């Protein structure tokens with residue numbers, strides 16, 4: 001698909017690049033989408049690819065699943081393309097592997113019955129690049145497993161990702177488990193996922209201690225929650 005250029009520039013208009021990406025995903029052309037994103041990343045960097053192209057495309061595709069403009073299979077292709085990009089970003093010089101771990105540890109995972117791995121993986125990648133040690137428990141993690149792992153590793157933060165209304169309700173069990181074991185304050189509960197953006201009261205409803213809208217905002221949230229945990233312990 002040809003991409004239009006803006007006047008006096010060779011750089012294609014952002015809206016056209018996004019549209020081309022969505023078209024390639026719709027055609028399940030993973031290689032084509034990768035090629036488009038690679039070329040864009042070479043000019044603007046990997047971080048910008050996520051901010052300017054992939055997250056908006058995933059949101060647009062997600063919104064139109066309900067309107068039946070896109071299928072779940074297309075959402076799946078979109079997530080695979082994003083994972084390809086994530087892997088490449090991690091392998092860049094200065095990417096994920098390069099930073100000395102200096103913070104944490106923390107525990108991350110998707111809420112029970114939630115299989116939307118991508119957002120969690122992006123948060124983990126961003127945190128690691130900022131020096132956090134992450135124990136990533138993967139998808140579909142029972143509440144007790146989160147808390148067991150936090151105790152085993154000495155983590156002060158449990159981060160739970162949930163993308164649907166139903167799976168977000170499972171976070172209440174993590175809250176209960178933390179409180180029931182007398183760990184309130186000492187273990188902080190970070191929550192996130194697109195559903196928290198569209199339902200402002202959900203953070204309080206499920207008993208989270210804080211949330212971040214995207215991976216770029218996650219490091220400052222984790223810094224804040226870590227400090228809160230230390231303060232809470234000092235007052236015990």
Ligand code: B12
Nearest residue numbers: 062114115116117118119159161164165192193194214215
């Ligand atoms: C890709 C996708 C899938 C893929 C997931 C593949 C994968 N490996 O991840 C597949 C096809 C498997 C899938 C399945 C389903 N999906 Co789906 N999916 C999506 C889609 C299009 C994109 C999700 C995504 O990857 N977004 C991109 C990432 C980068 O964004 P993110 O996850 O929000 O993460 C960012 C932030 O939220 C934040 N963040 C995320 N986690 C955390 C955690 C912490 C601690 C913090 C601080 C921050 C944070 O940082 C991340 C990075 O910036 C969304 C649409 C949307 N609007 O998001 C629907 C969507 C989430 N899915 C939906 C549904 C309904 C389903 C299914 C139930 C469909 C079905 N009928 O089977 C199943 C459920 C499976 C399950 N039980 O988990 C609905 C949920 C509706 C709702 N609110 O309840 C959505 C919103 C689509 C829609 N409009 O209907 N899906």
